[in-house]
Amino acid sequence: MSEQSTTERAHAAHASTQTYLVVAAILTVITVVEVGVFYMPAMHPVLAPTLLVLSAAKFTLVAGFYMHLRYDHNVFRAVFALPLVIAAAVIIGLLFLFRVL
Amino acid sequence: MSHAAVAHHTSTGLDSRKIAFWTFIGSECLLFGSLIATYLVYEGKSVSGPTTHEILNIPLTSISTFDLLMSSLAMVLALAAVQRGERLWARVWLGTTALLGAIFLGFQAFEFTHFVHEGLGFTTNLFGSTFFTLTGCHGLHVFVGVIWLTTLLVRSFQGKLGPEKALNVEIAGLYWHFVDVVWIVIFTVVYLIQTTPLPST
Numbered sequence: 001m002s003e004q005s006t007t008e009r010a011h012a013a014h015a016s017t018q019t020y021l022v023v024a025a026i027l028t029v030i031t032v033v034e035v036g037v038f039y040m041p042a043m044h045p046v047l048a049p050t051l052l053v054l055s056a057a058k059f060t061l062v063a064g065f066y067m068h069l070r071y072d073h074n075v076f077r078a079v080f081a082l083p084l085v086i087a088a089a090v091i092i093g094l095l096f097l098f099r100v101l
Numbered sequence: 102m103s104h105a106a107v108a109h110h111t112s113t114g115l116d117s118r119k120i121a122f123w124t125f126i127g128s129e130c131l132l133f134g135s136l137i138a139t140y141l142v143y144e145g146k147s148v149s150g151p152t153t154h155e156i157l158n159i160p161l162t163s164i165s166t167f168d169l170l171m172s173s174l175a176m177v178l179a180l181a182a183v184q185r186g187e188r189l190w191a192r193v194w195l196g197t198t199a200l201l202g203a204i205f206l207g208f209q210a211f212e213f214t215h216f217v218h219e220g221l222g223f224t225t226n227l228f229g230s231t232f233f234t235l236t237g238c239h240g241l242h243v244f245v246g247v248i249w250l251t252t253l254l255v256r257s258f259q260g261k262l263g264p265e266k267a268l269n270v271e272i273a274g275l276y277w278h279f280v281d282v283v284w285i286v287i288f289t290v291v292y293l294i295q296t297t298p299l300p301s302t
Contacts, residue, residue: 024173100141
């Protein structure tokens with residue numbers, strides 16, 4: 001990728017204020033749903049997967065829009081994603097190792 | 102003005118400071134990943150109370166979670182204001198972010214104090230040790246973030262935080278948002294997903 005196109009991408013690495021507000025509203029709604037699901041006995045059989053999906057959605061929104069990964073260079077995404085995958089693998093591996101899963 | 106305009110020449114065209122900071126954030130992922138894994142491995146294995154479902158205050162923590170999410174919104178608005186050269190709004194949003202961070206720390210101090218009064222200390226049981234280590238480490242990161250934001254606010258009042266310094270604010274923002282996403286995971290894994298009995302109502 002040329003330096004010019006890299007610079008252009010960096011210039012475009014900012015969403016509008018309206019986008020930031022919409023993301024904040026979505027994050028608020030997801031948090032309310034998370035807490036609501038926690039207090040719904042009918043949801044208890046699928047509580048963990050439901051909450052993990054909702055949490056992943058919030059994580060993605062903050063990383064993508066507020067940390068600008070959605071618009072930024074692929075190098076930043078890779079530098080963040082690789083340790084994230086390793087951390088997730090460590091968590092899952094330890095849970096299996098100690099027979100929690 | 103974008104940070105790219107003030108970035109020094111590199112072979113990738115990307116600012117080295119930003120790559121370095123993303124690498125630091127990557128290392129922080131491993132730190133918090135190991136702390137969360139340790140908490141999960143020992144969760145529900147305490148031989149004496151208090152345990153998660155007996156002591157965690159979900160309504161209170163939901164409010165502090167909302168507080169931290171809104172601080173992330175204030176942080177991106179602060180960065181946008183600095184990039185546009187709007188000094189007043191940059192100060193307003195930086196101050197708001199730092200204030201919301203301080204409020205989060207207040208919630209955490211209240212929670213920790215309440216737990217100690219309820220008989221849960223750092224060495225009481227496995228839950229106490231892993232919970233205080235994980236959330237305390239996160240709280241320490243929030244504290245560092247509040248100090249960092251306050252420093253930027255002071256620099257702004259000194260007239261030394263113009264658009265040419267936007268990268269400084271962007272890097273502080275990356276740190277702050279990372280602290281936020283870590284809390285998103287902690288709130289779900291520690292507070293909402295519990296292996297111990299869940300509320301029936």
